[in-house]
Structure formats: C-alpha cells, structure tokens
Amino acid sequence: MTNNNDLPEKVRRSWLMASASQVDKAVAAPQSNVDVVLLDLVEFVAEKDKPTAREGLADTVRQIKESGVDVFAQVDSELLYADLHACVCPELTGVVIAHLESVAQVEEADALISQLEDQRGIPPSALEIVVALDTAQANQDAFEIARASPRITGLTLGRAELVMDLRPEPSGEIHLMQYLMQKLITVAGAVGVPAYGAWWREPDRGLLATPENTLAAALRGRAIGFKGSFCVLENQVTPLNQGFTPTTQEVAEAGKLLDAFQSAVAGGAASIRQGDRIIDSGAALQAQSLIDRAAACEAHDKAKVDALAGRPVPAP
Amino acid sequence: MAEHTAVHRSGLTMPVVTPRFIDNAWRRGCDFINMDLEDSVPQNLKGYARTLIKDAIANVTKGGAEAFTRINHDLVLADLEGIVWPGLAKVNYPKAEYAEEIQTLDTIISRLERERGIRPGTVEIGANIETSVGVANAYDIAAASPRVREFGGAGGYDMSRDLGMEMFVGFDQFVYGKGEVELAARALGLEPHTAPFTANTTGSVGDPDRAFREAEAARKCGFRVGGGLHPNVVEPQTKGFTPTQEEVDEAHQILERYRELEVSGETWADIDGEIVDRYEAARARKLIDWSELCAQRDQEKAEAVARVERLGE
Numbered sequence: 001m002t003n004n005n006d007l008p009e010k011v012r013r014s015w016l017m018a019s020a021s022q023v024d025k026a027v028a029a030p031q032s033n034v035d036v037v038l039l040d041l042v043e044f045v046a047e048k049d050k051p052t053a054r055e056g057l058a059d060t061v062r063q064i065k066e067s068g069v070d071v072f073a074q075v076d077s078e079l080l081y082a083d084l085h086a087c088v089c090p091e092l093t094g095v096v097i098a099h100l101e102s103v104a105q106v107e108e109a110d111a112l113i114s115q116l117e118d119q120r121g122i123p124p125s126a127l128e129i130v131v132a133l134d135t136a137q138a139n140q141d142a143f144e145i146a147r148a149s150p151r152i153t154g155l156t157l158g159r160a161e162l163v164m165d166l167r168p169e170p171s172g173e174i175h176l177m178q179y180l181m182q183k184l185i186t187v188a189g190a191v192g193v194p195a196y197g198a199w200w201r202e203p204d205r206g207l208l209a210t211p212e213n214t215l216a217a218a219l220r221g222r223a224i225g226f227k228g229s230f231c232v233l234e235n236q237v238t239p240l241n242q243g244f245t246p247t248t249q250e251v252a253e254a255g256k257l258l259d260a261f262q263s264a265v266a267g268g269a270a271s272i273r274q275g276d277r278i279i280d281s282g283a284a285l286q287a288q289s290l291i292d293r294a295a296a297c298e299a300h301d302k303a304k305v306d307a308l309a310g311r312p313v314p315a316p
Numbered sequence: 317m318a319e320h321t322a323v324h325r326s327g328l329t330m331p332v333v334t335p336r337f338i339d340n341a342w343r344r345g346c347d348f349i350n351m352d353l354e355d356s357v358p359q360n361l362k363g364y365a366r367t368l369i370k371d372a373i374a375n376v377t378k379g380g381a382e383a384f385t386r387i388n389h390d391l392v393l394a395d396l397e398g399i400v401w402p403g404l405a406k407v408n409y410p411k412a413e414y415a416e417e418i419q420t421l422d423t424i425i426s427r428l429e430r431e432r433g434i435r436p437g438t439v440e441i442g443a444n445i446e447t448s449v450g451v452a453n454a455y456d457i458a459a460a461s462p463r464v465r466e467f468g469g470a471g472g473y474d475m476s477r478d479l480g481m482e483m484f485v486g487f488d489q490f491v492y493g494k495g496e497v498e499l500a501a502r503a504l505g506l507e508p509h510t511a512p513f514t515a516n517t518t519g520s521v522g523d524p525d526r527a528f529r530e531a532e533a534a535r536k537c538g539f540r541v542g543g544g545l546h547p548n549v550v551e552p553q554t555k556g557f558t559p560t561q562e563e564v565d566e567a568h569q570i571l572e573r574y575r576e577l578e579v580s581g582e583t584w585a586d587i588d589g590e591i592v593d594r595y596e597a598a599r600a601r602k603l604i605d606w607s608e609l610c611a612q613r614d615q616e617k618a619e620a621v622a623r624v625e626r627l628g629e
Contacts, residue, residue, distance in 0.1 A: 136502035179495025
C-alpha cells in the first residue's frame with residue numbers, strides 16, 4: 001500500500017507539543033515559528049483533567065489553524081473514541097497516535113476517523129495519521145503497523161526512550177535507540193513516508209534539551225534521515241527548524257556538484273571526478289534532492305511569515 | 317505478563333567434569349552456577365558429564381545459588397534425561413535457531429518434570445542466540461515457551477564466528493543482532509540480557525574492575541542479568557547489578573516529589589535540573605523493588621552459607 005507518497009513532501013521540521021489543557025499556551029504556539037502544533041492529550045494532561053481538556057479542543061484547533069500552521073492532536077491508543085471525538089474537525093490536519101501496541105489499534109482509529117469525517121462534513125481521507133512507535137511491541141511490528149492505514153503520513157518513535165525506559169550508556173548514547181532509529185527510518189522509507197525524530201543523547205531527556213543540544217540532535221537526526229522532530233519547549237523550535245533545513249553552504253556545494261555533473265553528462269560521460277570524489281548519477285540525485293528540500297523549506301518559511309502577517313497565502 | 321522476579325546478577329559457568337570447580341562453587345557467592353556440558357567438556361566425556369549433574373545440583377546450591385545446566389545443541393534428549401532433576405532451575409540451550417527447538421525442549425522438560433516429581437513449569441529455558449539464523453528468528457524463539465523468561469545473546473565468540481566478524485574490535489559490531497534480540501525480549505515482557513557495549517579489546521574474563529564497570533553500565537540501561545567464567549568477576553557483578561543506597565534514597569525522594577506533583581495537577585516538573593514525571597516515578601519504583609529483591613537474595617545466600625558452616629560442611 002502506498003501512503004500518500006505521490007504528494008510533495010511536506011515541510012514539518014518542528015512539532016511543538018502543547019498541552020490540550022493549557023489553551024492559552026497552545027494558541028500562542030504558532031508565534032514560536034513552529035511548523036506543526038501538536039495538541040497533546042496524552043503526555044501533558046493529567047488523567048483527571050482529560051474530560052475538561054477534550055471539551056474545548058476543536059475550538060483550540062480552529063484558533064491555532066488561523067495562524068496558518070498545521071495542527072495535529074496527539075491521542076492515546078487506548079482512549080481513541082473519546083480523544084478522536086474531541087479533536088476531529090475540518091481544521092485538524094491529523095492525529096498522532098501514541099502508546100501504540102498493534103495494527104488493530106491503527107485500523108480502529110482509521111475507521112473511527114472515517115466515521116467522524118463523514119458526520120462532520122470533512123472530505124473523506126482528509127485526516128492524516130502519524131504513528132508514534134513508542135512501545136516495544138509497536139517497534140517489533142513496525143512494518144505491519146506502518147502499512148495498516150493509507151492515512152499514515154509519518155512515523156516517529158515519540159517518547160520511546162521513556163515509555164520503554166531506555167537509558168543512556170556510559171558513552172552518552174541511549175542504549176537501543178540507534179537500532180530503533182535505523183529500523184524506523186528503514187520502515188518509513190519502505191512505506192514512503194517521512195520519519196520524525198532527532199538523535200537525542202545524554203543529558204537530553206524525553207524531548208527536553210537546551211537549544212544548543214536540540215540543534216545538535218537535529219543535525220545528527222537529519223544526517224541519518226529524519227525530516228523533523230517533536231519538541232516540548234518553545235526555545236527548541238528554532239534549533240529544530242535550523243537543524244532540519246539544509247544550510248546555504250550545503251546548497252551551494254550541491255549546486256556546484258550538479259553543474260559539474262550536468263556538463264559531464266552533456267559531454268558524454270557518466271561520471272566526473274571532483275577533488276577526491278566520483279560524482280555519478282546517484283550523487284547528482286542526492287544533490288538535487290537537497291536543493292529541492294532547501295527550496296521547499298524556504299517556500300514554507302515564507303508562507304509562514306505571510307500567514308502570521310495576515311497576508312493571503314497562495315495554495316500549495 | 318508476570319513480572320520477572322528472579323535475581324541472576326552473577327553466575328559462573330564451569331565444566332561439570334572438573335570436581336575442584338564444582339566442589340568450591342558454593343563458596344563463590346554467585347546468584348547462579350551454570351554447570352556446563354557443552355564447550356568446556358571434551359567430546360569423550362559428554363556421556364559421563366551428564367550423569368554428574370544430579371548430585372552436583374545439591375553440591376553447587378548449598379551456598380544459596382540456583383543451579384543451571386548448559387546442554388549441547390545436538391544432544392538434547394540425552395542431556396535433558398540426564399539433568400532434569402529436582403533443584404535444577406534452568407536449562408541453557410546454546411545456538412537456538414528455531415522456535416520448534418524450544419518447543420521440543422519444553423515438551424521433554426514437561427514430561428521429565430511430571431515423571432520426577434518437579435512442580436510443572438519450574439525449569440526455565442535459556443534460549444541463547446548465537447547465530448544469524450537465531451537472530452532472524454529471535455522473536456519466535458523467545459515466544460516459543462513460557463519457560464523462556466530471560467532472553468538475550470547475539471554477541472560473543474559463536475556469533476562473531478557465524479558472521480565472519482572479528483571479536484575484539486573496540487566498537488559494537490553486533491548492533492543489529494543485539495537490537496533485534498533485545499526488542500523481542502522487551503516486546504514479550506521478558507528480562508533482556510543483551511548488555512550494552514563496553515569495550516573489551518583483550519578478551520580478559522577475569523578483570524574485576526572491568527566486570528564492575530560493565531555490570532554498572534548494563535544496570536543503568538535496564539539490564540539485571542550477569543554471568544561469567546572467572547571467580548574474580550562474581551562479586552563485582554553482584555555489586556554492579558545492585559542499586560546503591562544513594563540511588564535508593566534518591567528514588568524515594570523522586571516518588572515523594574511525584575506525589576506532590578500529582579496533587580498539584582501538573583504532569584511534570586523540573587526541580588533543580590531533575591525532571592519529575594510519571595516515567596521517573598515508574599523508574600524509581602522499579603529501582604526500589606529491585607533493590608529489595610537483591611537484599612532478599614543476599615540474605616538467603618548468607619543464611620545458606622551460615623547453615624553449611626554450622627554443619628561443618
């Protein structure tokens with residue numbers, strides 16, 4: 001099954017989690033220049049506050065959406081009915097399903113969303129699902145889960161290191177995380193959706209880190225194939241946007257590489273030497289995708305500025 | 317899934333055919349003794365070796381250790397017939413590759429438990445992953461029998477030989493296999509024992525400082541199972557896998573702070589750079605429980621040793 005992979009890749013570098021029970025903070029979240037606001041019903045809402053948090057959720061979604069950013073709601077795999085009823089509305093981009101354990105839960109969510117789309121006048125299949133593979137069982141069944149619904153447009157480990165209680169090795173790396181990241185990125189590639197996450201390491205903990213460490217985690221994350229990451233603090237947004245955007249220097253180098261390759265091809269060669277490197281069609285394609293990604297990031301950033309300034313945003 | 321409560325911090329694997337090892341095993345302070353029928357027993361002694369287990373069980377356990385036996389991959393029926401006697405806690409099965417192998421072991425052990433008056437389900441199976449086929453089938457192997465309660469492997473000499481790898485390279489050449497095995501264990505709620513990487517470039521098995529560092533690092537990553545080949549590593553492993561008093565005190569403090577947090581209605585707090593939330597609280601509870609189990613185990617062993625000494629061995 002393909003997962004909407006004929007669509008252009010969305011620029012979703014930073015996902016700021018905002019507690020659904022702190023409406024003012026959530027509504028102010030787009031001011032942080034974030035790409036996606038993730039209204040959370042799972043991690044940062046106390047059990048007893050959940051009914052109240054669900055009550056005004058659709059209104060909060062609408063208010064955030066006015067700023068032009070995508071809005072996702074993070075829902076609990078075990079509270080799908082209540083959580084989805086609370087958040088599904090035309091302004092919602094999609095949901096992140098956390099604490100996932102099985103394919104059946106994805107199918108249940110998909111069916112419920114279809115029903116709610118129909119009841120609430122939303123075009124069918126409009127809402128996206130991003131699955132957070134934060135339990136051991138979900139990671140074990142990652143490939144099956146990733147193919148469980150055509151709505152799935154992204155995979156993440158979410159807060160796996162906390163949910164699975166993985167802690168750092170003496171080296172500072174979080175044990176098992178490298179394996180889990182590789183597996184996630186491979187599965188995401190196999191189903192054609194982006195993987196969200198960053199290479200957090202000690203002393204960072206559970207999406208909490210200083211701006212400097214967030215930037216380092218984002219840069220390492222982009223290097224291994226992540227396209228963006230969740231975060232918890234507003235001051236992490238800019239480092240994530242920066243870390244997941246190709247630098248001007250990288251773009252310039254990619255441009256030079258591409259020019260050299262194209263003139264070689266025009267001259268009848270299949271590859272060209274550039275310093276110690278051999279540039280062939282694979283390297284050229286990679287350079288092209290970096291340039292495309294940088295252009296997409298730039299266009300996205302401009303659209304965000306326009307939206308925040310209240311200027312009309314051209315349709316993508 | 318039942319919470320695993322065995323305490324297997326330290327243990328020695330020794331050839332059952334060497335009397336001076338077996339006779340002194342109870343003095344070593346181990347949580348378990350693994351009597352070997354496999355690699356450390358010469359081919360011409362395989363048949364004889366298994367006849368020694370029945371009496372050796374009482375011998376090695378008198379200091380409070382549990383008795384395990386490692387059997388031969390290709391001599392399953394004969395080995396099991398020879399070793400499954402009251403007092404045996406675990407059968408270690410090397411080079412596990414298919415779920416069917418574990419099911420066969422389970423069937424034979426179940427019969428022997430019935431025939432020999434052992435409570436059904438007593439004997440654990442250690443399904444050790446030491447080959448690439450084993451890694452490929454890790455989840456099915458771990459799920460093949462409820463007797464598999466601890467699960468690990470995917471490193472060591474056999475694995476590196478099977479994969480054509482070098483053994484002491486100063487980095488972790490087993491990341492993928494160990495990841496598969498640990499994830500399978502965690503997904504099934506088993507106790508994982510594929511420890512994180514700590515460099516051992518010489519292959520030394522008797523370095524107490526290294527053993528301590530390794531055990532401590534493994535425990536910090538959530539591992540609780542040890543085992544080795546040299547008496548020097550027993551005490552460092554026991555110590556390294558046991559929470560310190562300081563850690564226990566800190567855990568109580570985290571729980572206290574978490575109770576305050578719950579009352580406040582917040583889901584997390586940053587108190588002087590320490591995060592307090594439900595994940596930290598769960599971890600603190602786990603640490604306290606583990607520390608109590610370790611203390612219990614240490615007392616059992618101390619009482620057993622005192623009993624032997626009182627009776628003049």
